[in-house]
Amino acid sequence: MVDIAFGPNEGPRPDPSSRHGAYMALVRRRRLYGAILLVIFLALMVSGFRLADARNAGGFWEGLPMLGAFPAELFSEAWRDRANLPGLLWQFLPSLVETVNIALVATLIGSLAGALLALLSTTGLAPWPRLVWPFRRLMDICRAIPEIVIALVLIYILGGGPVPAVIAIAIHIAGALGKLFSEAAENADRKPVEGLASVGATWGQRMWLGVIPQVAPNWLSYTLLRLEISVRASAILGFVGEGGIGHDLKIAMQWGQGRYDEVAAIFLLLFLTIVVIDQISGALRQRIVKGAHHG
Amino acid sequence: MLTATDLTCRFGPRTAVDRVSFALDRPMFLGVIGRSGAGKSTLLRMLNRLTDATSGEVQFKGTDILRLTGRAKRDWQGRCAMIFQQFNLVPRLDVASNVLHGTLSRRSTLATMFNLWPETDIARALDILDRLGIADQAPKRAEALSGGQQQRVAIARALMQDPAIILADEPIASLDPMNAQLVMDTLRRIHDEDGRTVIANLHTLDTARRYCDRVIGMRDGRVVFDGTPDQLTTGAAREIYGADASFSEKATSTTLDGLPPDTAYASTMLET
Amino acid sequence: MLTATDLTCRFGPRTAVDRVSFALDRPMFLGVIGRSGAGKSTLLRMLNRLTDATSGEVQFKGTDILRLTGRAKRDWQGRCAMIFQQFNLVPRLDVASNVLHGTLSRRSTLATMFNLWPETDIARALDILDRLGIADQAPKRAEALSGGQQQRVAIARALMQDPAIILADEPIASLDPMNAQLVMDTLRRIHDEDGRTVIANLHTLDTARRYCDRVIGMRDGRVVFDGTPDQLTTGAAREIYGADASFSEKATSTTLDGLPPDTAYASTMLET
Amino acid sequence: QEIKEFNIGILGGENAQDRMTSNECYRAKIEEALGVPVKVFTPADYDGVIQGLLGGTLDMAWLGASAYAKIYLTDPNAVSLALTKQNADGSTGYYSIGFARKDSGITALEDAKGKVFAFAEPNSTSGYLVPAAELQAKYGKLEDYFAEVKFSGGHEQTIVGVANGDFAAGVSWADGLGNWEDGYNSGAFRKAADAGLVEMNDLVEIWRSALIPEGPMVVRAALPADVQEKVIQITADLWETDPECAYGVAAGEAKDFVPVTQEAYTGIIAARKLQEGM
Amino acid sequence: MADAALVADVTARFRRTRLLALAVPVAILAYLAYAFVAFDVASLAQRARWDNAQVLLSDFWSYKTHVTRDNRSDKLTVAIEGEAKGTYAPGQLPDWVTVQGDVATIDLGQGHVVTYFPGGARYDVPGYGAIEITEEGGRPVLTAPEPLPDWISVSDNRISVTTSAGRFSYSRSKVETFRYQPGWELFFFTLDSPFHGKSPAELAALALWEPRIDPVRSNLELMANAVWGNKMWHHADVAGAIFETILMAFLGTFAGALVALPLAFFAAANTTPSRVLRFGIRRLFDFVRGVDALIFTILLSRAFGPGPLTGALAMLVTDMGGFGKTFSEALENIDEKQVEGIRSTGANALQRARFGVIPQIVPILMSQVLYAFESNVRSATVIGAIVGGGIGLLLTQAIITQKDWEEVAYYITLIVLMVMVMDSLSGWLRRRLIKGNPEGGHAGGH
């Protein structure tokens, strides 16, 4: 675009001396604000740390050398009983499979709902701009109500079993992913969306073709992170009495001595699951960003 | 055929387009010129219903298109194609899909989700790309193309809409002179051969003079010039651009002096 | 002063730059032309040590800059400024900060981490912006500027480095003719007045002819032309571009015919 | 040997509520006696207190029986036993109670053979540890004795699950005082009945465990002897000197805090050991 | 006409993508169908017990008052939620309970009236008749219109009646009536407070001009103390817990982000060329994410004991894994042009990161960190339960004790409000960061 104001002939040449003064003042002001913010942040961190330290049973510095005590206890026992490991891995595998199933169903449903909520509540993309606020608050509520409470209420209605857990986790995921999805969508480039609007595309078409391809890598990695978290989530599955690998871990862990070999085995399974999910996430992202195999 | 009456658009306190009126009685190639911020883009966006007008009306063959909503509005957008300066393609999708998007107003959402494009449409898209000389780019992602190629994809998408009107917002501003000529030639041929109305925002006067049947000059949202290219003298241009006597329109010229319009190339491009 | 010998760069099987040699005995304005993919950018990137050369050497005042590492390499980069086609500014930071980045190689890491620039540097950055006519944009974010303004910020950053050599990779390719002239004039004045070497990749022959002291033509990674602008005939150009007889260089001309170089403006701009 | 501060951990067992406020008077008394700052921690999960005692950051704690067993098994020398709570009727414990739906025809545990049986959760003393150990001792491997052994997830879930017919029988806890039809005086049954979740008329008691001891108060063994003595003395006298405060510490009506010995917990420790391999 | 081979090629491509576009949802549907069968969703509808939900949910927003007579001592107590702290003093019973000598009359509303009389009780249910219970030989005996409806449950020792107005039960030891009323009773003032039962107008009058109730303090101060020290709702403790939660979340989240950020640079492909190092750091992140918050909290409790510091450290460690992953992915998505621009000036690695990378990822960082902050505030139940602090502890306790669902509802309401505030805050911050600050940040009009 031609800026006539800065063209060869046009426009007043600004007086350098006053400009400098104004900009220097701006820099000083910004520096001051920056310094104040930094000082406030550091002061909050330091005083927060000291307060927390004072309220804690043990102090931070005295406790630091003891950090290894518990892991040492755990590992020495797990190492002593390492012979049990293969058997335990095998024993907990079905539990892992079931948990992954529950987490997967919940994540699928939750992320689909979250995607819809996100698009409905992103300023600029929402089909009904007036409803952005209520949808945002709905998402807040979905993720603020603890899953355990939802699960408990559902258990009294539906009885124990995986379904209450799935619903509770899915509601939570819809709220949590809705927020993250919406923030990713907010950053998306609007040009393609506008291009689609200009050909008379419906809202659904604009979102599907204009927004989703852009945000897919981010959405995917958030979703898979959620899947991981859901696999580990122990509390809800424990409450519904369904067990699940996270709950098994919790039980073994809380039992303490005597079951640390179980802790090690379950942890190994969880770790492997997470590595697998992480790799899938990386591969899929790569595929979306770089394109599958275009010539 | 297309009549705009007192078309006005306000953004808060700022009036981007101020009581613009014009009437086209037959399909023509209309150029809109004016300096940055004059309201050219806003005018086109209102015609395409991307931006809502504050007041005024636009009649097209008897219907006020500014009153359309929902389905009817999308139908109108389907008949009135827009070409953007920044192309506004979907960069991660391939070129052919981008062209097929031109048919979206006729397709159901579900069908698009499952990529269900009729094979005849695919063939037509390829034909159009072929007319524009980029058929071999069809399987590539749009983002992998050069600017000139992307602009031609955008034109292909517009043609795919089979529109009555083509709105082009500075279609050549980000192109090099060669590509610029190519694109303008293409638009002119589309007007000449298919009889479609083309309304193009242009930054450069000589382009307007060379290609348009009629030119509208805007300044601060208002129409300050409306006439044939011949009437667009340097004096008129100074008036439009609000420039003083030192203004030399050559400064913004992209003319390809001495190069006759490349009719041979344009005709190979447009024959199907 | 600057001597490149058998400079080669391979990307896998592809040789992007193939045994390029040239020598500059005094500061000059060197243009590099050649069609897309000829290896122009790669050549410049090797000189700036952004891309590692596969073989060959580059002597600058007695040191082989290709052998430099760590601190010494960064010092070299500090003395050899690069201007990119896409500007490569930090869009979220304000213009003045972007210009101040030019001093990074001289500042301690710790001070820069907290954005603590000496006031003298800030004043100098503002002076340079002022020379380029965009001092009042200093507090704005770089992304808020137009293309021509951003390119001038990039030049300001280069000047801030107080470099011996300025490498400019297609500095005007994304600019309109007016801004293009402005930027080229500026580069030329920097060469003329400060005696800095400028090496610029250019897409257009007439620009090369008008501004350069010497022109190198590249094709498929090799130097196929090396001479003065006068020697750059249409025949030579055909050779460089590998084009056939239908090639008319006017097709890519951005010349602003008839407009004399704006010496008055350029001199106000460059006096400090 | 001097101490600089004194930290108390309190686990309310299975019916704790508003414990922070109810222990404030207790804290103040100890602070006065020891002359060092005293802090009270009331985690809901017993691992906070257990790890604190094992790591030496907590000096004294009220524990559940099972938590004590865990500490004892991890490190027998970490803490020394001091006192426990004596209930109003003089007993020092509660029961795990087996129950079924009245219309199921099950009146004794033998009737539940080959049916679905529910425990609360594997870490619960009265909901699993003790009943499972006792039942196993009597009937052999429970997986074989019952058609299926399930964990409901908690006491309430067991009660509602049995009432709904999801499980044929299950166990939960009660103090065993008062009448069955009221859900006894306190315990999970009483809460469920009061909340209106189950109708006690529909349920029958089919089994009762041996007395499960109330959790003890323990002090860290490494503390100076005079400090240990002072704290134990204050607590032992609490019902006499300040009954209102004692009510808060005991989390309800009780008679006294009485000395307790290792014997009281041998059963629990044995049950835990038995379960260890499972 | 376009080249036939090209048409064929492109059409084939479209067929393939169409196949994929169909296959993915079909696969998802198939999986969901499998889950539907595996989880036995079909029979769930029949098993569903909505009445239970009703009972439970109504407890969230209503309270019940127990009117109990001990049949052995004939002592009558009226207590909110049956708690000692909520017991009405004998002279100040609510107006729907009237006592005349040995006879107590309880008006449940809607015409339902319960009368306790010596040796028995009667419940008049409108439209049904009188349910009369008298004690014979130590057992309650029922007289009621036949046939008995299913909302009356009778056994040898106990009779209970559940109606829409309330619940009534008679057993050997006691007779009890529960009246349900909406609201969170005693939320501001407990029964022993002089302000209990006063209307807002009366309270305002008391606070502003009426004579002091306690000569030492103003009425307003007394009122504030009464609310703050409320023994039923523990507002002071709840406020303290919220503060502790925010403290833990603030320390844990921001310190976690500060630790994860430099590590993330070593886990991103574009900032760390060494595959081995990248692999190592990535697995470290996976490891940290794999170890549950629970394990870390227990581990840290051993070293530091319970308390907010342990909670903050546990959050720090657990968030680190998630931050590391998302930060490094954000790093891999950055625009390299800016980094190259900085590099060309001779900047070292730290400076490149500071000026080329950080400005680009700040919005993502911010949104991740603020989200984690929010998430830590709301869901620190596991950590809170172990370290004994924060709203998470209160919530866990309220859930474990199962009695006080209105307390659960109260905490949830507080958490929801906190989340909403934080969501708005994070939106505001993000807008400032992305769009620039008002002073000179606005996009130049073109």
Ligand SMILES: Nc1ncnc2c1ncn2[C@@H]1O[C@H](COP(=O)(O)OP(=O)(O)OP(=O)(O)O)[C@@H](O)[C@H]1O
């Ligand atoms: N969405 C909007 N909100 C607020 N103001 C706007 C908006 N869109 C445009 N404007 C303002 O309206 C005026 C006209 O803008 P418009 O984009 O139509 O100008 P233009 O003639 O197309 O300029 P250019 O040649 O730079 O594209 C400008 O001042 C612009 O800042």
Ligand SMILES: Nc1ncnc2c1ncn2[C@@H]1O[C@H](COP(=O)(O)OP(=O)(O)OP(=O)(O)O)[C@@H](O)[C@H]1O
């Ligand atoms: N990082 C890289 N990896 C692989 N190949 C590369 C890389 N950079 C450049 N090339 C290849 O090297 C050749 C020369 O590229 P270069 O960018 O130097 O060309 P150019 O002359 O600058 O072209 P243009 O005018 O389009 O900028 C091209 O074929 C290009 O594809």
Ligand SMILES: [Mg+2]
């Ligand atoms: Mg415009």
Ligand SMILES: [Mg+2]
């Ligand atoms: Mg290049």
